[in-house]
Amino acid sequence: xxxxxxxxxSAPGVDAYRITESATQSYELFFVHKSLExxxxxxxxxxxxxxxxxxxxxxGDSTFTVYRSMSEAxxxxxxxxxxxxxxxxxxxxxxxxxxxxxxxxxxxxMKDADMQALGAQIADAVFAADTxxxxxxxxxxxxxxxxxxxxINSNGVDKTQVTHRVMIEAIxxxxxxxxxxxxxxxxxxxxxDPKAVTAEIARRMQEVRDRANAVRPQTPLTVNVLLRPQxxxxxxxxxxxxLSYGSVYNHGNLHKIGDDLQSGGNGDKLTVTxxxxxxxxxxxxxxxxxxxxxxxxxxLENGIVKSYHGDSRFGQYLGIEKPSGMLRCMKVAPGTxxxxxxxxxxxxxxxxxxxxxxxxxxxxxxxEIRLAYYYDGEKTVPVTGITMSxxxxxxxxxxxxxxxxxxxxxxxxxxxxxxPNVAIL
Amino acid sequence: xxxxAYLDGKRKDCADLVAAxxxxxxxxxxxxxxxxxxxxxxxRSSSSIRDGEGECGFVVKLHDGGAFYEYSLDDISGxxxxxxxxxxxxxxVNDSLKSRAISVKALEDAPMKKDFxxxxxxxxFNDADLLAQCSALKDELLGxxxxxxxxxxxxxxxxxxKLFVSRNRELSQYYGWANGFLMVVYRDGKLVRxxxxxxxxxxxxxxxxxxxxxxxxxxxxxxxxTAKPIEPGMYDIITDSSITGLIAHEAFGHGVxxxxxxKDRALAKKFIGEYVASPITxxxxxxxxxxxxxxxxxxxxxxxxxxxQIIRDGILVAGLSDLGSATQLGTEPTGNGRRESYARKAYxxxxxxxxxxGKDKLEDMIASIKHGYMLFETxxxxxxxxxxxxxxxxxxxxxxxxxxLTDNYVSPVVISGSVPDLLKSISMISDxxxxxGSGHCGKGYKEWVRVADGGPNLKARVKLG
Numbered sequence: 001x002x003x004x005x006x007x008x009x010s011a012p013g014v015d016a017y018r019i020t021e022s023a024t025q026s027y028e029l030f031f032v033h034k035s036l037e038x039x040x041x042x043x044x045x046x047x048x049x050x051x052x053x054x055x056x057x058x059x060g061d062s063t064f065t066v067y068r069s070m071s072e073a074x075x076x077x078x079x080x081x082x083x084x085x086x087x088x089x090x091x092x093x094x095x096x097x098x099x100x101x102x103x104x105x106x107x108x109x110m111k112d113a114d115m116q117a118l119g120a121q122i123a124d125a126v127f128a129a130d131t132x133x134x135x136x137x138x139x140x141x142x143x144x145x146x147x148x149x150x151x152i153n154s155n156g157v158d159k160t161q162v163t164h165r166v167m168i169e170a171i172x173x174x175x176x177x178x179x180x181x182x183x184x185x186x187x188x189x190x191x192x193d194p195k196a197v198t199a200e201i202a203r204r205m206q207e208v209r210d211r212a213n214a215v216r217p218q219t220p221l222t223v224n225v226l227l228r229p230q231x232x233x234x235x236x237x238x239x240x241x242x243l244s245y246g247s248v249y250n251h252g253n254l255h256k257i258g259d260d261l262q263s264g265g266n267g268d269k270l271t272v273t274x275x276x277x278x279x280x281x282x283x284x285x286x287x288x289x290x291x292x293x294x295x296x297x298x299x300l301e302n303g304i305v306k307s308y309h310g311d312s313r314f315g316q317y318l319g320i321e322k323p324s325g326m327l328r329c330m331k332v333a334p335g336t337x338x339x340x341x342x343x344x345x346x347x348x349x350x351x352x353x354x355x356x357x358x359x360x361x362x363x364x365x366x367x368e369i370r371l372a373y374y375y376d377g378e379k380t381v382p383v384t385g386i387t388m389s390x391x392x393x394x395x396x397x398x399x400x401x402x403x404x405x406x407x408x409x410x411x412x413x414x415x416x417x418x419x420p421n422v423a424i425l
Numbered sequence: 426x427x428x429x430a431y432l433d434g435k436r437k438d439c440a441d442l443v444a445a446x447x448x449x450x451x452x453x454x455x456x457x458x459x460x461x462x463x464x465x466x467x468x469r470s471s472s473s474i475r476d477g478e479g480e481c482g483f484v485v486k487l488h489d490g491g492a493f494y495e496y497s498l499d500d501i502s503g504x505x506x507x508x509x510x511x512x513x514x515x516x517x518v519n520d521s522l523k524s525r526a527i528s529v530k531a532l533e534d535a536p537m538k539k540d541f542x543x544x545x546x547x548x549x550f551n552d553a554d555l556l557a558q559c560s561a562l563k564d565e566l567l568g569x570x571x572x573x574x575x576x577x578x579x580x581x582x583x584x585x586x587k588l589f590v591s592r593n594r595e596l597s598q599y600y601g602w603a604n605g606f607l608m609v610v611y612r613d614g615k616l617v618r619x620x621x622x623x624x625x626x627x628x629x630x631x632x633x634x635x636x637x638x639x640x641x642x643x644x645x646x647x648x649x650x651t652a653k654p655i656e657p658g659m660y661d662i663i664t665d666s667s668i669t670g671l672i673a674h675e676a677f678g679h680g681v682x683x684x685x686x687x688k689d690r691a692l693a694k695k696f697i698g699e700y701v702a703s704p705i706t707x708x709x710x711x712x713x714x715x716x717x718x719x720x721x722x723x724x725x726x727x728x729x730x731x732x733x734q735i736i737r738d739g740i741l742v743a744g745l746s747d748l749g750s751a752t753q754l755g756t757e758p759t760g761n762g763r764r765e766s767y768a769r770k771a772y773x774x775x776x777x778x779x780x781x782x783g784k785d786k787l788e789d790m791i792a793s794i795k796h797g798y799m800l801f802e803t804x805x806x807x808x809x810x811x812x813x814x815x816x817x818x819x820x821x822x823x824x825x826x827x828x829x830l831t832d833n834y835v836s837p838v839v840i841s842g843s844v845p846d847l848l849k850s851i852s853m854i855s856d857x858x859x860x861x862g863s864g865h866c867g868k869g870y871k872e873w874v875r876v877a878d879g880g881p882n883l884k885a886r887v888k889l890g
Contacts, residue, residue, distance in 0.1 A: 024768075027515075028770070029522070030770065031525075032527065032687055032688050032753075033688070033689075034525060035525055035526065035527045036492050036518070036522050036525045036526045036527065037492060037493065037527050037687075037749075037753075038492060038493040038494070038495065038749070038770060039492055039493070039494050039495075039516045039518055040494070040495040040496070040497070040516070040770055041495075041496050041497075041512075041515035041516050042496070042497040042498070042768050043496075043497070043498050043499075043515070044482060044497060044498065044499055044768050045499060048476075061473070062473075062474050062475060063473075063475035063476060064475070064476045065476045065479050067481040067482075067499065068481075068482075068499035068500045069431055069481055069482075069499065069500050084552070085474040085552050086474075088472075088474060088552055088553055088556050089472045089473060089474060089556075090472060091470075091471050091472065091473075092470070092471075116517055116518065116519045117519050119519065119522075120518075120519035120521045120522050123522065124521070138688045138689050138690055139688040139690060169869060169871075171688070171690060173689070173690075173811070180689070180692075180811065181811065181812055182690065182811040182812070184869060186869070186870060220657065249470070249471075250468055250469070250470075250471075250575050250577075250610070251469070251574035251575040251610050252574075252575065252610050252618070254616055354807040354809060354814065354816040354841075355805070355807045355816060357805075357816075357818055357837070357839055359836075359837050361615070361616055361617055361618065362652065362654065362836045362837050363654070364654060364837055366839055366890055367816065367839070368807070368814060368815075368816035368839075368841040370809065370812070370814065385814065385842075385843070387657070387816075387839065387841045387842075387888065387890045388890075389654075389657050389839070389890040391654065423657055423890075425657040425658070425888060425890050
C-alpha cells in the first residue's frame with residue numbers, strides 16, 4: 001500500500017485517490033460424509049485503487065487492481081492509465097469522505113485461536129449433531145477467515161477493520177428404504193459457541209428427517225404462509241434495495257418517500273432500519289469501502305417510505321446532507337402477535353425454500369418450497385413439492401409480524417412473518 | 426503473444442516450487458492465473474471505466490494418497506524451500522482429524538506440454554472507443570421513446586491467461602471473451618426493465634449485436650408494461666434458447682456434477698444407463714463442446730477440455746468431473762475442474778451446457794399448442810440434485826392460444842416441479858440452436874464461475890407460477 005500511495009501522491013493529473021486493501025487469511029476443511037477430503041489455506045491480498053480527476057466541471061474516476069506481482073514500474077503505468085481513463089468519465093462532482101481514523105475489530109473469541117485447532121473444534125461441533133438414526137451429514141465445508149480491510153484516501157481517511165468469521169456449509173441428509181433427501185445449511189458466525197453450532201445443525205437434522213416423511217398436500221389451496229428469518233431478510237432486503245440512493249438517482253426505484261407500501265391493509269406495519277452493526281454478524285461494519293462513516297437509517301416507518309440509504313456519492317447527488325454509507329445489516333420492528341396467535345389459523349410455515357423470488361416491478365412473490373409444515377386446522381404435517389405464489393402488494397398490505405424477535409445473521413427482528421392468503425400449487 | 430508475460434516469466438518458479446514440494450508429496454501442481462477484465466458502463470447521467478473480474482495468483486495442489494491439500498497465494502517468488510515449508514505448515518491438520526482423511530490413489534499426472542492461444546480482437550479497441558460506443562447506444566435508447574427513464578449500456582472484455590505446472594505437465598492457455606449488455610428503465614403507467622445481452626470473443630460482434638437489438642428492447646419494455654401475473658397451473662410451454670439452457674443447467678447439469686456423486690448428493694448417480702428424459706433428448710457439456718464463454722483448453726486441474734454427452738436419446742450416459750472426484754470414483758476426469766479464482770477450491774462444474782438441436786420447426790411447435798406459453802430470458806434458477814426438484818424463473822412469457830402467439834405477456838414466470846417429469850415431457854425440439862455465453866453459476870450459494878448454456882426450442886409440459 002505504501003508504494004502505490006507514494007506513486008499516487010506524485011503522479012501528474014491525480015486530483016484525489018482511494019486505496020482499499022483487503023487481506024484474507026483462511027483455513028478451510030472439506031468433509032465428504034465424515035471423512036476429511038480436502039484441506040486448504042490461503043494468504044492473499046487484493047488492493048483496489050481509485051483515481052479521481054476533476055475536469056471540465058465534472059469528476060472522472062477509474063478503479064484498477066494492484067496485484068502483489070506488479071512492479072513499481074507496472075504500478076506507475078497503471079496510475080497513468082487510470083488518469084487517462086478518468087478523463088473520459090464525466091460524472092457530476094461529489095466529495096470524498098473526509099479525514100478520519102478507525103482501527104477496529106469486530107468482537108470475537110477467535111482472535112488468538114490456532115486456526116488448525118479451531119477448525120477441528122468446529123468440525124467436532126458440527127458432527128456432534130450427526131446422531132439422528134437414518135440421518136447423516138453427507139458433506140460439510142468449514143471456512144475460517146481473518147479479514148483485514150484497510151481504506152485510505154487523499155483526504156486523510158485511514159480506517160481499518162479486522163473481522164474473524166466462520167462459514168459452515170453442511171448438507172444434512174436422511175435416508176430410508178424408499179428415498180434419500182437433503183437440506184442445505186449455511187451458518188455463519190463471528191463468535192464461536194460450540195453448543196450453538198451443534199444445536200443449529202441438530203435442528204436441521206430433525207428437519208431433514210421430516211422432509212423424508214413430507215407429503216405433497218392437496219393443491220391448489222390458499223393459505224397463510226409463515227416465513228422464518230432467512231426468508232424475511234430476503235423479502236425485506238428486496239424492499240430496502242429499491243430505496244437506495246443509486247436506484248433513485250438512476251430512475252430505477254419503484255417506491256418514493258411518502259409512498260405507503262402497505263396501503264389498504266390492516267396488518268402490522270413495517271418499520272425497517274438499515275444498520276451498520278448487528279451483533280454476531282460478519283456483515284457488520286464500522287465504515288464502508290469508500291471509508292464513509294456509517295449512519296443507521298430508518299427507510300420504512302409504519303409501512304411508509306421515510307428515507308433512502310446507500311453510497312455517499314449518490315446520496316450527495318440527491319442532496320442528502322449526511323448520506324448513510326453502505327449499510328449491510330437490517331432491523332425490523334416487532335409485530336403485535338404471539339406465535340400462538342399467528343399459528344391459530346391454518347398455515348404453511350416454510351423452513352426451506354429453493355430461493356424466495358420477489359419482483360417489485362411485476363408485483364410478485366413466490367418460490368418452490370422444499371420443506372414446510374402445514375397446519376390444516378387440526379394437525380400439522382411436513383410438506384414438500386409445492387410452490388407458493390402471491391401478489392406482493394397484497395401480502396404486504398395484510399402481513400403480520402411476530403412479537404417475539406430474534407437475531408439471524410445480519411437480520412434482527414420478528415422471528416416469523418405471516419403472508420396472508422397465498423396460493424399454493 | 427497475448428499470453429501473460431508475467432506468468433510466462435514464472436514458469437521456472439512454478440517448476441522449482443513443484444520440485445521443492447515433491448519430496449513430501451506424490452503429486453504436486455501449481456496453477457498460475459492472470460485474468461484481466463475491464464468494465465465500461467454508461468447510464469443517462471453517469472459513466473465509468475474500471476477493472477472487472479480480475480485475478481492474479483497461484484494455487485498449489487498436493488496429494489499423498491490421503492486428503493488433498495491446497496494453498497493459495499499471490500506470489501511464488503523467492504526461496505522455494507522456505508515457501509515449501511510454509512505451505513506444508515499452513516495446510517497442517519490437527520491431530521484429531523488425521524485419522525479421518527480419505528484414502529485414494531495418487532492423482533493422475535500423465536506427461537503433456539503445450540501452449541494454447543485463441544486470439545481476440547480486443548486490442549483493436551481502446552478505452553475511448555468502447556466508452557464512446559456505450560454512450561452512442563445509451564443516447565440511441567434514450568432517444569427512441571420519452572418513456573425511457575434511463576438506459577444502461579456496458580461492454581466488458583475479459584482475458585484469461587493460465588499456467589499449469591506439475592512434475593510431468595507444463596500447459597499454458599490464453600483466451601478471451603467479451604460481453605455487452607443493454608437495459609432500459611421504462612415507465613408507461615407501470616415501471617419495468619427490459620434487457621438484452623451479447624457475448625462473443627469478438628468485441629466487434631458484441632457491439633454489432635447490441636446495435637441490432639435497440640428497437641427490440643424498447644418493444645419488449647412496452648409489452649412488459651402490459652404484462653400480468655400468470656394464473657398458476659400446468660401448461661404446455663415452448664422455451665427460447667435461454668430458457669432451454671436454464672433447464673439444461675438447473676434441471677440436470679448440477680445433478681451430474683460428479684463431486685456430488687462422491688458425496689452421495691446426486692440422484693443421477695443411480696440413474697446412469699436409465700431413461701431420464703424423453704427419447705428425443707440429447708444433452709452435452711464441455712469446454713470443448715461448443716465455442717462460448719467457458720471454452721477453455723484445459724481446466725484448473727490441468728485436464729484437457731472435453732465434449733461430454735450427458736444424455737443420449739433420453740438415457741443418462743455420463744457426468745462431469747474434476748480430477749479429485751474422478752480419482753475417488755475411479756473414472757476419467759472430464760475437464761470440468763473449475764475454480765472461482767486461484768483463492769478458491771476446484772469443484773466439478775459445468776462449462777457450456779446445452780440440449781442438442783432436433784428436427785422440428787419452431788412454427789410447427791407453436792402451432793401444436795392449444796393453450797400455453799412461450800417463455801423467454803433467464804432470470805435465475807436453483808438446483809436440487811439430490812431430490813430432482815427445480816425452480817427456474819423466466820423474465821417473461823407470451824401466451825399461445827390456438828397455435829398462435831398472442832400479445833398477452835406474463836411476467837415473471839416461475840417453472841417448478843420434478844426434473845424427470847419435465848424432461849420426460851419434452852415432445853418437440855426445434856432445429857434452431859443458440860448457446861448464450863453471459864451467465865454466472867454458483868455451487869450452492871457460492872463459488873461463482875462463468876458459464877454458457879442454451880440449445881434449441883423445447884416443447885414441454887410444466888408447472889408455472
